[in-house]
Amino acid sequence: VTRVLLLAAAALLFAAAPAAAKTEVATSGAIRAELSYTPQPDGPPKDIVLRVFDGDEQIVQKRIADSRYLTPVLRDAVRARDLDGDGTAEAIFDLFTGGAHCCALTYLYRGTTEIERNWGNVGYRLRDVDDDGVTELVSADDRFNYRYASYAGSLAPLQVLRLGEDELVDATRDPVVTPLLRREARRFRRIYRNVAVRARRDRGLRELVRSSLAAYTADLCSLDDCDTGYALIRRAQRRGDVRGFLRVVRSDMQTLGYDTVDWG
Ligand SMILES: [Ca+2]
Ligand SMILES: [Ca+2]
Numbered sequence: 001v002t003r004v005l006l007l008a009a010a011a012l013l014f015a016a017a018p019a020a021a022k023t024e025v026a027t028s029g030a031i032r033a034e035l036s037y038t039p040q041p042d043g044p045p046k047d048i049v050l051r052v053f054d055g056d057e058q059i060v061q062k063r064i065a066d067s068r069y070l071t072p073v074l075r076d077a078v079r080a081r082d083l084d085g086d087g088t089a090e091a092i093f094d095l096f097t098g099g100a101h102c103c104a105l106t107y108l109y110r111g112t113t114e115i116e117r118n119w120g121n122v123g124y125r126l127r128d129v130d131d132d133g134v135t136e137l138v139s140a141d142d143r144f145n146y147r148y149a150s151y152a153g154s155l156a157p158l159q160v161l162r163l164g165e166d167e168l169v170d171a172t173r174d175p176v177v178t179p180l181l182r183r184e185a186r187r188f189r190r191i192y193r194n195v196a197v198r199a200r201r202d203r204g205l206r207e208l209v210r211s212s213l214a215a216y217t218a219d220l221c222s223l224d225d226c227d228t229g230y231a232l233i234r235r236a237q238r239r240g241d242v243r244g245f246l247r248v249v250r251s252d253m254q255t256l257g258y259d260t261v262d263w264g
Contacts, residue, residue, distance in 0.1 A: 150207060
């Protein structure tokens with residue numbers, strides 16, 4: 001899934017001159033979300049404040065401590081959008097922690113209820129997967145980054161969330177997500193097949209073999225079909241593409257909650 005958000009902050013860090021406070025605004029119906037901050041010439045902005053107004057009334061004011069070194073993402077750092085389809089927009093603020101990769105951070109307000117989400121390296125995008133008026137937050141499972149490979153060689157399986165009453169709830173196994181999971185699983189399998197032979201001569205590609213097999217298996221587990229994932233790893237072991245990997249992945253799938261079959 002997208003890593004676009006993670007690059008978005010960089011330009012602000014190199015802004016040339018000190019500037020006055022800036023305010024970005026997003027409005028939907030009665031909800032107005034405001035993100036204000038003071039850009040700095042040589043680092044993240046200061047005085048970041050998130051505000052939400054319902055009509056004329058300010059219902060949220062949150063100051064972000066300068067010591068957290070957060071930066072608004074470059075594009076659409078503030079949005080007002082009705083995620084749960086109840087007719088009232090939520091206010092969504094997207095920030096970035098800086099550093100080489102990590103982390104994409106979201107503050108989401110449903111009325112005055114604050115939901116904070118750290119997406120790690122992977123970020124997310126808003127998409128109504130099934131056109132039912134309820135927006136899905138499409139992301140990936142950041143726990144797979146660095147698990148089987150360096151960051152560059154890491155592939156992370158799909159993770160889809162939806163806004164609940166006062167939290168984001170996992171909707172990855174919801175039937176409407178099935179086509180996305182199938183498509184991504186096919187992509188991971190293709191990556192495995194494309195690199196497997198070359199990886200025998202090129203050690204650098206071996207981590208991609210491992211991470212594609214693991215991410216493929218995780219997506220299949222989300223489709224309630226871990227066995228098909230395990231079967232591909234078993235074949236990969238017979239071909240010599242990986243060694244002892246089935247045991248590792250099987251154990252990880254259980255630890256990470258993908259393989260929910262009770263063997264006891
Ligand atoms: Ca709403
Ligand atoms: Ca939907």
